[in-house]
Amino acid sequence: MKTTNRSIQTCLLSCLIILLIALTLTACSEPVIQNESESADQITDSAGNDQNQPETEESDYNNTSDDDNGSAEPKPVRDLPVIGIYNGKGSWDVNVEAFKRFFDFYQFKWALFDENDAVTMDLTAHFDLIWFPGGFAAEYKNYINDHTNIRDFIEQGGMFAGSCAGAYYAADILRWLGEDHEYPLKLFNGKAVGPLAGQIAWGEISEFNLAEDIPANAEYRSDLPIFYFDGPFFSPYDNEDITVIAYYEVNSEPAVVAGRFGEGTFILFGPHPELGGYSPASPDFNLDGEEGAQWPWLFSVLVWFAEW
Numbered sequence: 001m002k003t004t005n006r007s008i009q010t011c012l013l014s015c016l017i018i019l020l021i022a023l024t025l026t027a028c029s030e031p032v033i034q035n036e037s038e039s040a041d042q043i044t045d046s047a048g049n050d051q052n053q054p055e056t057e058e059s060d061y062n063n064t065s066d067d068d069n070g071s072a073e074p075k076p077v078r079d080l081p082v083i084g085i086y087n088g089k090g091s092w093d094v095n096v097e098a099f100k101r102f103f104d105f106y107q108f109k110w111a112l113f114d115e116n117d118a119v120t121m122d123l124t125a126h127f128d129l130i131w132f133p134g135g136f137a138a139e140y141k142n143y144i145n146d147h148t149n150i151r152d153f154i155e156q157g158g159m160f161a162g163s164c165a166g167a168y169y170a171a172d173i174l175r176w177l178g179e180d181h182e183y184p185l186k187l188f189n190g191k192a193v194g195p196l197a198g199q200i201a202w203g204e205i206s207e208f209n210l211a212e213d214i215p216a217n218a219e220y221r222s223d224l225p226i227f228y229f230d231g232p233f234f235s236p237y238d239n240e241d242i243t244v245i246a247y248y249e250v251n252s253e254p255a256v257v258a259g260r261f262g263e264g265t266f267i268l269f270g271p272h273p274e275l276g277g278y279s280p281a282s283p284d285f286n287l288d289g290e291e292g293a294q295w296p297w298l299f300s301v302l303v304w305f306a307e308w
Contacts, residue, residue, distance in 0.1 A: 090139025132166025
């Protein structure tokens with residue numbers, strides 16, 4: 001009888017051991033799931049991206065893809081230039097902010113630089129293109145103590161873009177209300193002439209005729225409406241070879257031009273395609289590519305210019 005009880009106990013013990021082994025093997029075979037929260041600090045020189053995004057048109061130079069709702073997300077189509085935005089003395093803060101949002105939307109890398117950087121910074125080490133926005137050309141001339149560094153950057157292969165005041169700044173002569181003023185940068189061998197008072201008012205939308213031979217213009221209406229804020233038209237000297245991208249409809253003068261300086265290039269805008277939303281009754285601006293801004297066209301032209 002004792003032998004039988006011991007046998008039963010031994011059997012039960014064996015079963016218990018087998019069961020424990022089975023449970024252990026089952027537990028070890030289940031995957032361990034970890035709830036990881038991965039974070040990464042992104043260091044950028046750009047503003048926040050909480051703006052509304054404008055609709056864009058698809059073209060060879062502005063490649064976008066439409067989702068089911070018909071909206072468009074920008075996609076880089078080529079290697080985009082790294083851009084330096086001048087925000088030093090003389091710059092118009094509204095215009096600087098508009099360019100920051102524009103470059104964010106189209107996924108350009110950019111950083112800001114001021115009047116001291118313009119003189120001392122190794123611009124080539126930081127930027128492919130420097131952009132002087134609207135503002136006050138006379139302050140660009142007077143507060144940047146030495147313009148040699150900027151000229152050298154362009155002459156050695158860099159790119160320059162100037163909008164309104166930035167375009168006046170780049171010319172040999174700024175003609176304002178019929179009076180000529182010599183300017184030091186002299187990228188554009190000619191006169192930047194303005195304003196077009198009596199033809200286009202400050203803050204008015206005017207039509208600009210796009211040059212048919214520029215590929216960047218191919219997908220856009222030939223009489224593009226763009227905001228104007230007292231920018232110049234461009235009157236080149238006889239020996240200056242420029243490419244005209246758009247003309248003022250009111251006087252048929254060049255409104256957007258590109259040219260070469262040494263090994264580098266420049267592009268100058270009389271109007272402001274990056275700005276929208278202004279009216280005298282409601283003087284706020286739309287800085288997000290809507291209400292009359294022409295971001296898709298500007299992007300198309302900029303990508304064309306970077307490869308020109």
